Amino acid sequence: MILHPEDFRHLEALDELVSEASRLDRLAPSDIGVRVHLEDRPSEPIEDAATLNRLFG
Amino acid sequence: MLDAPLGRAYRAVAPFAPEPPYRLYAGADHEPVSVPDTSSLVRVGQEVTALVTVKPRPVLVITEPSFRYNEVLALRLWRFGKLASEEQEAVREGRTEDLFYLRPDSFKGLEEENAARISSSLRLPLSAVDMSEPLGSVNENELRVIHERLVRMHDLDLRNLILGKARDLIEDLRSDR
Numbered sequence: 001m002i003l004h005p006e007d008f009r010h011l012e013a014l015d016e017l018v019s020e021a022s023r024l025d026r027l028a029p030s031d032i033g034v035r036v037h038l039e040d041r042p043s044e045p046i047e048d049a050a051t052l053n054r055l056f057g
Numbered sequence: 058m059l060d061a062p063l064g065r066a067y068r069a070v071a072p073f074a075p076e077p078p079y080r081l082y083a084g085a086d087h088e089p090v091s092v093p094d095t096s097s098l099v100r101v102g103q104e105v106t107a108l109v110t111v112k113p114r115p116v117l118v119i120t121e122p123s124f125r126y127n128e129v130l131a132l133r134l135w136r137f138g139k140l141a142s143e144e145q146e147a148v149r150e151g152r153t154e155d156l157f158y159l160r161p162d163s164f165k166g167l168e169e170e171n172a173a174r175i176s177s178s179l180r181l182p183l184s185a186v187d188m189s190e191p192l193g194s195v196n197e198n199e200l201r202v203i204h205e206r207l208v209r210m211h212d213l214d215l216r217n218l219i220l221g222k223a224r225d226l227i228e229d230l231r232s233d234r
Contacts, residue, residue: 010227014220014223014224014227015220017223018216018219018220018223019216021219022214022215022216022219022220024208024209024212024215025209026209026210026212027154027155027175027206027209027210028154029155029176029210030147030152030153030154030155030156032140032144032147032148032153032156033153033155033156033174033175033176036135036139036140036156036174037174037176037177039139040133040135040174040177041073042073042110042112045110
């Protein structure tokens with residue numbers, strides 16, 4: 001395919017524009033967000049058969 | 058107004074991602090088998106049933122259900138009661154981009170103020186979401202902000218997508234002339 005020089009320049013300009021527009025600032029986790037993330041762990045899941053049967057049986 | 062379940066908060070059964078040591082189900086009459094590390098499990102290469110902790114918790118649905126799999130992407134929430142008062146203030150004022158403040162007047166089904174955690178997206182089958190009781194919803198603009206933050210949180214490269222769309226638009230404009 002042969003491109004007209006003017007079309008080629010337009011495509012190049014578009015490419016640069018899009019590259020600029022796509023450059024997003026990465027979201028840095030906040031201190032609070034990090035703490036929350038680390039805190040959200042399994043704590044004491046119920047694993048006692050009698051309790052589970054009472055709740056769901 | 059967004060079409061449910063998009064943008065709504067519901068209670069759902071959310072799993073914690075399994076990580077070592079893995080506890081493998083070994084039948085009703087046996088204790089679970091413990092596998093200490095990932096490479097041991099991967100090396101065997103067989104499907105097993107791992108015991109995974111799940112927690113019924115509110116989540117915010119942020120995508121339409123996928124057509125083929127009937128799954129949604131959702132964010133876990135975090136209760137304000139688990140934040141210090143200065144942390145609560147920071148979230149309310151929008152100073153924490155990774156914790157999106159859910160306005161209480163839009164989330165009357167939640168017992169207290171909450172934030173949606175941008176870093177905690179999870180895929181859920183719709184069958185794991187209790188849609189009988191919506192707890193509140195974000196509006197279109199809020200959802201757009203959440204999507205933008207999700208893209209930035211994961212540093213997704215949208216360049217090809219935007220470039221392709223821009224080229225299509227230019228092509229359409231040219232053909233209209």
